[in-house]
Amino acid sequence: MQTAQRSSRRERPAKPALSRDGIVATAQRVMRAEGLEQVTMRRLASELDTGPASLYVYVQNTAELHAAVLDEMLGHVDLSSTSSSDQWADSIVASLWSYTGILVEHPGLARSALVTRPSGPNYLAFVEWVLSLLQLGGVPAERSAWGVDLLLLFATSIALEHGTRRQVMDAHDDEEALARAIQQASAEDYPTISALGDRLISGSPRERFEWHVRVILAGVATTPVPKPSPQAPR
Amino acid sequence: MQTAQRSSRRERPAKPALSRDGIVATAQRVMRAEGLEQVTMRRLASELDTGPASLYVYVQNTAELHAAVLDEMLGHVDLSSTSSSDQWADSIVASLWSYTGILVEHPGLARSALVTRPSGPNYLAFVEWVLSLLQLGGVPAERSAWGVDLLLLFATSIALEHGTRRQVMDAHDDEEALARAIQQASAEDYPTISALGDRLISGSPRERFEWHVRVILAGVATTPVPKPSPQAPR
DNA sequence: ACCTGAACACCGTTCAAGT
DNA sequence: ACCTGAACACCGTTCAAGT
Numbered sequence: 001m002q003t004a005q006r007s008s009r010r011e012r013p014a015k016p017a018l019s020r021d022g023i024v025a026t027a028q029r030v031m032r033a034e035g036l037e038q039v040t041m042r043r044l045a046s047e048l049d050t051g052p053a054s055l056y057v058y059v060q061n062t063a064e065l066h067a068a069v070l071d072e073m074l075g076h077v078d079l080s081s082t083s084s085s086d087q088w089a090d091s092i093v094a095s096l097w098s099y100t101g102i103l104v105e106h107p108g109l110a111r112s113a114l115v116t117r118p119s120g121p122n123y124l125a126f127v128e129w130v131l132s133l134l135q136l137g138g139v140p141a142e143r144s145a146w147g148v149d150l151l152l153l154f155a156t157s158i159a160l161e162h163g164t165r166r167q168v169m170d171a172h173d174d175e176e177a178l179a180r181a182i183q184q185a186s187a188e189d190y191p192t193i194s195a196l197g198d199r200l201i202s203g204s205p206r207e208r209f210e211w212h213v214r215v216i217l218a219g220v221a222t223t224p225v226p227k228p229s230p231q232a233p234r
Numbered sequence: 235m236q237t238a239q240r241s242s243r244r245e246r247p248a249k250p251a252l253s254r255d256g257i258v259a260t261a262q263r264v265m266r267a268e269g270l271e272q273v274t275m276r277r278l279a280s281e282l283d284t285g286p287a288s289l290y291v292y293v294q295n296t297a298e299l300h301a302a303v304l305d306e307m308l309g310h311v312d313l314s315s316t317s318s319s320d321q322w323a324d325s326i327v328a329s330l331w332s333y334t335g336i337l338v339e340h341p342g343l344a345r346s347a348l349v350t351r352p353s354g355p356n357y358l359a360f361v362e363w364v365l366s367l368l369q370l371g372g373v374p375a376e377r378s379a380w381g382v383d384l385l386l387l388f389a390t391s392i393a394l395e396h397g398t399r400r401q402v403m404d405a406h407d408d409e410e411a412l413a414r415a416i417q418q419a420s421a422e423d424y425p426t427i428s429a430l431g432d433r434l435i436s437g438s439p440r441e442r443f444e445w446h447v448r449v450i451l452a453g454v455a456t457t458p459v460p461k462p463s464p465q466a467p468r
Numbered sequence: 469a470c471c472t473g474a475a476c477a478c479c480g481t482t483c484a485a486g487t
Numbered sequence: 488a489c490c491t492g493a494a495c496a497c498c499g500t501t502c503a504a505g506t
Binding site for chain 1: 294295297348349350351352353358359361362365366369375376378379380381382383384387388390391392394395398399402404408409411412414415416419423424425426427429430433434436437441442444445446448449450451452453454456457459460462
């Protein structure tokens with residue numbers, strides 16, 4: 001066991017200099033230990049033994065901090081391909097599911113992913129992976145370009161939905177309220193809802209997730225993108 | 235012009251009794267005037283000339299308040315059908331676009347819609363409307379039941395995405411950072427991204443929105459739902 | 469240039485005490 | 488039962504002042 005006293009002149013360990021990397025690393029550690037809710041400017045400052053104002057030299061605001069943590073987490077998305085190459089759709093389902101799983105643990109990051117167009121290396125690697133699978137599946141380039149957006153939007157918002165509900169207590173109440181509302185829906189005011197009944201909330205989350213992804217893939221395969229409009233497309 | 239002095243004994247107008255409806259109505263008014271960010275327990279309390287603690291007699295928490303405001307707003311979704319009945323898909327696109335437009339103005343409500351399973355009358359009326367159009371389009375009941383979820387999830391998260399970006403300053407920075415990242419993506423590390431280039435961010439929001447919805451509709455029309463699993467489906 | 473203490477302007481929610 | 492003041496336990500961000 002090494003003693004805490006090192007060769008430095010003072011007895012207390014030298015306070016490490018602040019740096020963007022140090023701040024982001026601390027953010028990561030705090031998130032892993034206590035969740036993203038604890039990743040606040042004030043908490044990080046106290047963790048780094050300084051005041052919150054000091055952090056503003058290195059990061060613009062809390063959103064930037066969360067975006068940095070997000071990209072780090074996206075390094076853990078499972079990008080392993082299934083053995084047979086004709087199962088490109090299965091691979092897309094699998095990697096999106098992995099992505100969603102990571103964000104469900106940290107719904108705040110899902111929010112980040114939805115709101116701040118991510119552009120970090122790990123995010124790009126994930127996009128690249130999905131695009132390459134779509135290409136493998138023979139999806140025309142233009143449709144892949146727009147389709148990958150829809151796939152990621154779907155996976156992100158499912159994570160935000162389920163993740164937030166998981167960490168809020170009343171989630172079960174809402175679920176029950178909806179089930180009751182559906183069951184009590186009058187056949188007069190809501191004929192279709194009332195006819196569908198429980199089928200509206202049937203299936204496991206995983207079943208619905210997979211079906212939703214396959215719906216998008218099937219749709220992308222058959223829906224041509226519109227011709228670029230004559231006006232400047234932006 | 236009526237004088238402020240009425241027949242009541244005191245000079246100051248009698249403070250109206252608190253009630254859930256009164257609180258929700260105030261919430262609505264404040265939101266319209268100053269945005270959902272101002273709809274806080276403290277602000278509402280001061281608006282109603284009392285302390286924040288008093289409101290907890292009538293609403294459980296802020297989330298419940300926002301959910302009530304949400305359903306009210308959903309009463310404004312455009313549910314008018316297109317003339318010819320074979321254009322059911324156009325009607326779905328139109329009503330989802332209307333729904334998204336409303337939530338883009340109030341991204342906090344979009345967040346509510348995503349996180350708290352809504353079950354108010356106006357929400358149900360909207361679901362009923364979309365379901366009836368799917369039925370009109372000949373979509374099998376089981377697929378409608380799961381498909382309406384995907385359609386609403388999509389419309390809600392698009393609203394959350396664009397609405398939040400609109401009200402945050404840095405949104406343009408993010409957009410630029412992504413565009414730069416795509417342009418600079420090395421053909422070695424990200425071959426597909428680099429090959430697609432600007433096509434990844436082409437098209438107007440409206441074009442992309444409509445294409446996304448049509449993708450989902452096409453997918454729903456061709457993707458069978460799995461057979462209910464033998465285990466209890468919940 | 470970097471760092472800081474203190475302040476500004478807020479939050480949601482709880483609780484003991486009153487009416 | 489309903490209502491309240493005050494407190495608890497926090498936020499993000501800015502700014503003037505220091506080193």
